[in-house]
Amino acid sequence: MTMVGALEGLVAMLLLASGLLSLIAALGLLRLKSFFQRMHAPALAITFGSWCAALASIIYFVALESRPALHTVLIVVLIAVTAPVTTTLLARASLFRDRAAAAAKHQQDDGA
Amino acid sequence: MSPLLSFAVTAALVCYALTMAVATLRMLRGPSAQDRVLALDFISLNGMLVVLVLGIRYSSHMYFEAALLMALFGFVASAALAKFLLRGEVVE
DSSP states (O other): OHHHHHHHHHHHHHHHHHHHHHHHHHHHHHHOSSHHHHTTHHHHIIIIIHHHHHHHHHHIIIIISOOOOTTHHHHHHHHHHHHHHHHHHHHHHHHHHHHHHHHHHHHHHHHO | OOHHHHHHHHHHHHHHHHHHHHHHHHHHHOSSHHHHHHHHHHHHHHHHHHHHHHHHHTTOTHHHHHHHHHHHHHHHHHHHHHHHHHHSOSOO
């Protein structure tokens, strides 16, 4: 009985940690100054937040419901594989757009 | 489900909702298109986490497939939007 209580406490702690980490990431997204600084904030939720939620789900289903539920790992692995791709594409797009805007401004200044 | 776990699930869901609200603020405010795409990607990730936690709340396996699909489509949408920002077209 105490074992179940401890596991429930663990699941509750992981869920709370996941929610708070997501909230911190959102505050970072809102408050940081430049785009390249803001890109770092969601990584907190992508790595820590989703791992905590997935671990909570696994522990809840495996230990408390006695059902096999390890496939939740699939979601986190998928996110771990795909998130860097999105981030790299966005960073390159941002660099490209900044450069294009600077070039356009330069040309405009030369023309004037 | 014990009161502690029920409270934790509710608190996590409230945190995710606040997170999505704050990210929506960033998406509306901009200032650049990249910021909006980043915020949208973050919102889709949080939607996925909400579905995952709802699976615990209702102790059902059905939510897992929904969360997996949301993660997959969130990636596809963000990658397509980022590619669009890079070149002005999605498929070259």
